[in-house]
Amino acid sequence: MFFASDNTSGVPAPVMDALVRANDGFAAGYGNDTVTLSLRDRIRNLFDAPEAEVFLVTTGSAANALAIASHCPPWGAVFCHELAHINVDECGAPEFYTNGAKLVPLGGAQAKVAPETLADALARAGKGGVHQVQPGLLSLTNLTECGTRYSVTALNALCGLACDHRVPVHLDGARFANALVAEGCSPAEYSWQAGVDTLSLGGTKNGLMGVEAVVIFDPARAWEFQLRRKRGGHLLSKNRFLAAQMIAWLQDDLWLKLARHANAMAARLEDGLRQHPDARIVFERGGNMLFVQLPRAIHTRLQAAGAQYFLWPDHATLDGPQDVPVTGRLVTSWSTTESDVDAFLRALDVA
Amino acid sequence: MFFASDNTSGVPAPVMDALVRANDGFAAGYGNDTVTLSLRDRIRNLFDAPEAEVFLVTTGSAANALAIASHCPPWGAVFCHELAHINVDECGAPEFYTNGAKLVPLGGAQAKVAPETLADALARAGKGGVHQVQPGLLSLTNLTECGTRYSVTALNALCGLACDHRVPVHLDGARFANALVAEGCSPAEYSWQAGVDTLSLGGTKNGLMGVEAVVIFDPARAWEFQLRRKRGGHLLSKNRFLAAQMIAWLQDDLWLKLARHANAMAARLEDGLRQHPDARIVFERGGNMLFVQLPRAIHTRLQAAGAQYFLWPDHATLDGPQDVPVTGRLVTSWSTTESDVDAFLRALDVA
Amino acid sequence: MFFASDNTSGVPAPVMDALVRANDGFAAGYGNDTVTLSLRDRIRNLFDAPEAEVFLVTTGSAANALAIASHCPPWGAVFCHELAHINVDECGAPEFYTNGAKLVPLGGAQAKVAPETLADALARAGKGGVHQVQPGLLSLTNLTECGTRYSVTALNALCGLACDHRVPVHLDGARFANALVAEGCSPAEYSWQAGVDTLSLGGTKNGLMGVEAVVIFDPARAWEFQLRRKRGGHLLSKNRFLAAQMIAWLQDDLWLKLARHANAMAARLEDGLRQHPDARIVFERGGNMLFVQLPRAIHTRLQAAGAQYFLWPDHATLDGPQDVPVTGRLVTSWSTTESDVDAFLRALDVA
Amino acid sequence: MFFASDNTSGVPAPVMDALVRANDGFAAGYGNDTVTLSLRDRIRNLFDAPEAEVFLVTTGSAANALAIASHCPPWGAVFCHELAHINVDECGAPEFYTNGAKLVPLGGAQAKVAPETLADALARAGKGGVHQVQPGLLSLTNLTECGTRYSVTALNALCGLACDHRVPVHLDGARFANALVAEGCSPAEYSWQAGVDTLSLGGTKNGLMGVEAVVIFDPARAWEFQLRRKRGGHLLSKNRFLAAQMIAWLQDDLWLKLARHANAMAARLEDGLRQHPDARIVFERGGNMLFVQLPRAIHTRLQAAGAQYFLWPDHATLDGPQDVPVTGRLVTSWSTTESDVDAFLRALDVA
Structure with a gap:
């Protein structure tokens, strides 16, 4: 009766099998291996995003903080729900990685940011000029921290508001798969087509050992992300073992079945x-x-x-x-x- | 009819005269001059705090951010009123200087932190262990951003709560003098005797050109402060010109009269x-x-x-x-x- | 003929077997599982250091940067060989994690810091007072970047100099095992008994998938390390999969055999x-x-x-x-x- | 017989007179006053740079660190002479403001960076890809820390190398005036026409109380600079008192005479x-x-x-x-x- 968290589970057999298969001989380090490349292509296909870049890290906090820092300056306001994982449960990782951006906690029923709350916050942000942090980024979580779900429509509405203020959108998708199958839409509809600029695509809570993909839909941000990842100590030399897990997980829609x-x-x-x-x-x-x-x-x-x-x-x-x-x-x-x-x-x- | 801010004013004659007098010949740089030393001793006397250390900077934001960073780790929660200058008007200076501490905005009528609100926040803070920022520092502002004033009693109550949780207290005293004369107590009663660990003693809004003293009541924190000040680019070589202004301002209770x-x-x-x-x-x-x-x-x-x-x-x-x-x-x-x-x-x- | 790096290899069978065994049912997250606890005890025994704390991360850069940041302030000088991995190959990870400490590259034949070079650097460091970074930490690498090895005697001499200046010592042991078996001493002799305060104990280059242990010999530093690890996004929820690998690796001296x-x-x-x-x-x-x-x-x-x-x-x-x-x-x-x-x-x- | 530093001196009479004159009534805060605007225009004229932006701070360390951080990312290499003030005497201010950029100290006779040394460093920088800090910025000092002077020709050569690698150039001009009158060229020739992107124009060592102008020749960088200045606590509310000093100093070529x-x-x-x-x-x-x-x-x-x-x-x-x-x-x-x-x-x- 383990209901403490989905991260107390292990990994399904196909994932373990893939690890065993990946453990064959030598492979180029630091993501320059063919397995990693292959994963990138699968995710591009899956999201119908042929120019997206895909990078792996081992924790959701790393995925979120690196994605946010790559899209938000140190003097940016990061709008998020007050219960968001990035605000409550990451010991200040976003502040650390952004070099001190300010998380602006927004209220909202059901742990969901309400459009009018966001609209107000965006309208006010930075109005004091140089004295105030500037509109930086909107970070949404889906499933939310309270297990609720944004509909595709709701997601579009929130991203649209951010877009109107030229504020990029990060989606914390630690439980993206769970939301996706419940919503019954496509990965593209639930991310970049709705206005998401970068996605933390969680694998760990849904059957991987510690594998999270950051999908960056604007490739112009990718090099900065890579430097931040290395600098954060999140570039694994034996990256193939992360990629192999995620490939097995995507294979035959296993991730959706799980x-x-x-x-x-x-x-x-x-x-x-x-x-x-x-x-x-x-x-x-x-x-x-x-x-x-x-x-x-x-x-x-x-x-x-x-x-x-x-x-x-x-x-x-x-x-x-x-x-x-x-x-x-x-x-x-x-x-x-x-x-x-x-x-x-x-x-x-x-x- | 200039009521935009007290910092749109100039400086009174005795301050300007002191500048002229200080401009006499050579003096050791970087605060190693006799004027700076003399100011320290005056402030020690004034606050009845013979071991306090006193450092000068040229802005209130610098005073606040450096004082906070010297008393709060990067993973600390900085409790403050949601309207506090440090939260609203410093473009993230505290986050920058602390390397990403999290400001925890507290509500409260009249721009004052209510004891029960603080007690709740302190009780909850860091309960999630390593996943959450830890209780770091309480920062109060007096006069508040809305021009209200904490009584000595109220200040003692709030600092007492912080002390119970081993959380040091910073007082943003950009308008300390205005509060002090209205409250009618002594500088000591309105600071360390109430439980304040470090004070931003504002001069600029009350007649100086850009002089703020940080008073550190626990001398063990002073060396770190000095390194942070230098590193922040806030150690003036011709520090005597700051100190001379403040000495003239303290002389014959000028600051209180102003x-x-x-x-x-x-x-x-x-x-x-x-x-x-x-x-x-x-x-x-x-x-x-x-x-x-x-x-x-x-x-x-x-x-x-x-x-x-x-x-x-x-x-x-x-x-x-x-x-x-x-x-x-x-x-x-x-x-x-x-x-x-x-x-x-x-x-x-x-x- | 793969000689590009030891990190292009995979993992030996006992490590893979251990992963399979660890994948059994549910386990507490974030290192609160019994496997992680058991690993800590083994490492304590192995190093004859009953109070040491042991934390796992997935890269050597993370191990180094977190260990360094937990022992050196932002205004510290980090003395290291000019060819050190931390100086050359981590894209500034130590600077990022320490919030801007300064790496002071030292010359020295055979990629080894010579005692006289270090003595000079220590003697000069911080002599300019608040204007200069202060003596912060000595970081040695063994095996060095050029594959040479410090003898136990040489290590003692360097650590002794650091100790004389109250400067803690970090050992980057990405290839600690290779050095250890070549030197033929005990883990304790090659670390804390020589004066090392914290060790990055590398597993990845010697047969693990991406597992590095940071051993902290002064337990007073451990809580800060844990907060920094979380904040850096390096605390894995399914930490058991890291710990299980390392336990298998230590079992029956496998790591030494490899x-x-x-x-x-x-x-x-x-x-x-x-x-x-x-x-x-x-x-x-x-x-x-x-x-x-x-x-x-x-x-x-x-x-x-x-x-x-x-x-x-x-x-x-x-x-x-x-x-x-x-x-x-x-x-x-x-x-x-x-x-x-x-x-x-x-x-x-x-x- | 005070030869300790030019910053142990006071200020000349016209500067003090200007302060007295500036102390007349109310003025808009935070640099939105007419005096500050007027200074900007004078410096634009003086440097024949009608689009340059000009911002004041009170220390050279602040000027340098803010200018550098506005032109160099956290993962940048800052090339400078090993004796440069930013490397030796600012307690890590550039590392702090850039969030951990790496200063790459270059040798060179007479405290001057030699073109071949710089060319080598630029050629090697970042060649290891994501593992290494990337070419970020060249910072030169003129007068150098050893009192020597770059000729206009030498300055052009060094900036040209940087430009070839798309690396912007910062000039630490704490003693710019002393160099300028000795070299006998125009401010433009000695800065942007030679390839300098941003200049710390020192006033303090040459007769001001603590006034340094940062001149940013690429106005696209100006807004970021302003945010960094505010966030660093370096935006003075009574900015007119800084601007007034510098106007008096420029008036009738006083700065050159001094x-x-x-x-x-x-x-x-x-x-x-x-x-x-x-x-x-x-x-x-x-x-x-x-x-x-x-x-x-x-x-x-x-x-x-x-x-x-x-x-x-x-x-x-x-x-x-x-x-x-x-x-x-x-x-x-x-x-x-x-x-x-x-x-x-x-x-x-x-x-």
């Missing part, structure tokens, strides 16, 4: 939880994350039964009156099984 | 404005700043009559329906005259 | 090359790297025969008079075979 | 010293600095007689055998008098 499975497990969990009289689903489920309010006593019981998940937000606690509801954050993954879900629901007496 | 005058002019302005049926004073006046809501038509008339001041906030505008009230920000200074004030009030038909 | 093999292959290459009348070994071979001067014509012939290696330094070229000697840099690895070596020597007509 | 006087005093010193049998002039005098080798015993005697100057380099000392020659660095200024010089020479028994 994401669909994770989403289905979350749906099963949601269905069960909705049977429980004391459970309240907090956010609209957009993919493989579920936020559910339950009395502390029930969380205590679930955890005693072996369920692993975090309370939300970070400072929530099971200490205190046991009838008070607190929120649990349940994340399913490609490797979550129906029996995991059902065991959880049984512990809740709803299965 | 501040009292500025405050008195603001009070006169307030008294007059309160006579006007359409005027609404927006924030409690703590010193020499006044925020007043007036219909656009009246602002238009005042400005046509030659009154110079800014609307607030930055994005406010006189374009639009003329009966709608918008806020003007009026700042008086040591060189504001009664006739300036009265001319303004006459233009309003209240004098 | 290193001994690589060194033996370089020795075989050296023996052969010494037979050739036009070959001149440029640097004393300390482990698995060989720098050999040959006329351009011979390099051309070797490369035509399929030998892969770099000329040295970077700007050397095969264009120009073919009788002029230029230097080739040959690196062997755990996976270099005798037949690779012999094929190379045959192409040279010396085998 | 520089000529300083140079003449250095010439008088040199003439006298050349009479002394044990004196050896170390570097060709280019303006107002003199480096002279004398036995320690003579330095001791001079200093006992009240002569103030530094030994060179920083770590030189009067401790040790008194017959050993060490170098003294003598700097004259606009306020050095003939009687100062003659007193010095008398103490040497050569006048």
Whole structure:
């Protein structure tokens, strides 16, 4: 009953097999190998973006921070939702990589930036001239931190506002696959066609060992990205082992299948939880994350039964009156099984 | 009718005289001169802080950013009011000098950080462990950006909370003198005795050409500050010309007299404005700043009559329906005259 | 005939097997798993350093830059050999991570910092007071960039000088294992007992996929390192896959066996090359790297025969008079075979 | 007998008078005043550069670091002489402002970068691709740190090399006036016409209180500079007091007269010293600095007689055998008098 995060899972067999196959003899270092080149071409095809550049790193924080720094100056305002991972969970990585850009946290229901909030922020930004940080970048997260999902329409609207102010858009796609299969659109529609300039395409949470691709749709930014990646210590000499994983993951739509499975497990969990009289689903489920309010006593019981998940937000606690509801954050993954879900629901007496 | 800012004023005669006197022959460079040493000793006496170190810079942004960086690591959270100058008007100087610390904007009525808001923020900060920025520093501003004033009691309460979490406190005292004379306490009571670790003691807005002292109450931080100052390009070779100004300013309580005058002019302005049926004073006046809501038509008339001041906030505008009230920000200074004030009030038909 | 770098090799079977085994079910993220904990304990034992902290990253540049930044302030001078990887081949990663520390390149024969050179540099450093960067850190590389090796005695002497000036010591051990087995001492003797404060313990060049351990002998520095690692985007969520590789590598002294093999292959290459009348070994071979001067014509012939290696330094070229000697840099690895070596020597007509 | 530095002097009467005049009433803040605008126009005329932008700061380190950062990316190599002020005496300010660019110290006789040395460095730079810092900027100093002077021809040659590699050129002109009057060319010939992209035009060492102008010949870089200046805390609110000083200094060629006087005093010193049998002039005098080798015993005697100057380099000392020659660095200024010089020479028994 591991629902703490999709990054507590391992990797599926085809990915491991690809690693074994990649471990054959010598290969040029630092991404100059044929496997890496081949991955780039696949992603270009997949996104219908023949000029996009693709670079691999091993963490989502690195992907985000490097992508942001390559599109935003040190005196830029980075507009993002106040709950965004880059704002809350990366220990200041974006500030570090940009050399001190300012994250401007925006409110918004369901962890989604509302167009009017963004419009206001853009309209005000930098109006004080040199005294203020300048409009720099819009960073959206999809799935959001609360597991909700931007529709293609919503994404277009937000990117359009940014574009009107000549502000580039970064998409933190740590769970891009989960959003994509739920939305049912194409990768292109869900990224550059909507106005996204650079995408952190997450692999780790969906079945890789620590592989994230940064897709840069404007190739003019690519060389700077490469220098920043090296300088950040994120250029792996044996890059083929990252690329091989991601190729296997893309092969035969495996990444989409894994994401669909994770989403289905979350749906099963949601269905069960909705049977429980004391459970309240907090956010609209957009993919493989579920936020559910339950009395502390029930969380205590679930955890005693072996369920692993975090309370939300970070400072929530099971200490205190046991009838008070607190929120649990349940994340399913490609490797979550129906029996995991059902065991959880049984512990809740709803299965 | 110059009410745009106290920094549009010049310097009083004793300061200019001191400059002339300081311009006599040769002096050791980089603050190793006797004038600089003498200033340090005066400030130590004034603050009853015999071990404090005192360093001069030429802007408030430099004073704030260097003081903050010397007390807060790159991964620190800098708690401040959302309207704080460091958050809004320094183009990211604190982020730059700290190498990417994160400013955590706190709400609070009257531009003052409320104790409960701070307590909450401190309680939550860094609870996510290594994923999050750590409690770093509390930066307060007194007078605040909205011209309100923390009482000694309020200052003690906020600093006490910070101290409980081992978080040092910076005080942005760009208008420290204005606050001090209004509060009627001693410099020590209004700084280190309340729990302030480092103070940006503003001279520029109160009669100097561009002189701000950073007072560091914990001498263990002083060497780092000096290196940061040099590295930031803020160590003047002819430092005596800064020190001489500030000595003249402290002499015979000139700085307090200047501040009292500025405050008195603001009070006169307030008294007059309160006579006007359409005027609404927006924030409690703590010193020499006044925020007043007036219909656009009246602002238009005042400005046509030659009154110079800014609307607030930055994005406010006189374009639009003329009966709608918008806020003007009026700042008086040591060189504001009664006739300036009265001319303004006459233009309003209240004098 | 792949002699371009030891990082063009793959990983040995036990490492791959360990990855497969680690891929079993769920594990806590971000290094809070039992595999990571177990690795830390092994390294503590191996280095006879029960309080050392051990953190994993995926590149040598990250290991170096993070280790350096955790031991040297922004205004520090980082003393290193002018040919050091950190100075020449990391695109400014140390400057980036330290927020602008200054690398002070020192000369020295055989790519080794000579004690007198270091003593001079330390004696002069920071003598100009606040105007100059301050003595910050000594970074040594062993094996050096030219494949030479510091003896235990030499290492002690250099670290001793640093210690006399209260300057901590970083050891870039990208090829630590190769040096260690050649020197025939213990890991402790070759690190902290000699005066090393922090070690980049390289795994990648000696059989791992991209795993480097930073060993911090002073645990007081560990928390800062962890924050810097996170902030740099170098904390992997599925950290177990890094730790598992390194555990397999340490198991039954595999790492030492791999290193001994690589060194033996370089020795075989050296023996052969010494037979050739036009070959001149440029640097004393300390482990698995060989720098050999040959006329351009011979390099051309070797490369035509399929030998892969770099000329040295970077700007050397095969264009120009073919009788002029230029230097080739040959690196062997755990996976270099005798037949690779012999094929190379045959192409040279010396085998 | 103050020969420690030209920055130990004060300011001439016309500069002080201008300050007094500028202190009249209110003026717009932050450089939006008419005095600042007027200065910009004068410098444009003076340099025959109608599109140049001009910004004021209060230290040479700030001028240099901001100018460099506005023309060189974080991953840039900054080529400069190994003795350059930016490399030796600014505590890492360029590294800080650029976010970690790497200063590449070049040798060269007489503290001047030799064309062949620069050509080599440019030819090698960045040849290792993404692993290395990229050619970023050439920074020259004129007068050099050793008081020598680049001829217009030499300056053209060096800038030409940089231009061939698309590397912009910064000129540290802390003593630009001293060089200019000695060379006898126009400001334009000695800057942009020779290929300089940005100039730190020093006022402080030649009679101002702490005023340096950064002249940016490519206006496309100006907005970035302004943001960096603000962010660095170097935008003074009462900027008129800086501008007024520099206007007075330019008026009626005062700056040139002051520089000529300083140079003449250095010439008088040199003439006298050349009479002394044990004196050896170390570097060709280019303006107002003199480096002279004398036995320690003579330095001791001079200093006992009240002569103030530094030994060179920083770590030189009067401790040790008194017959050993060490170098003294003598700097004259606009306020050095003939009687100062003659007193010095008398103490040497050569006048």
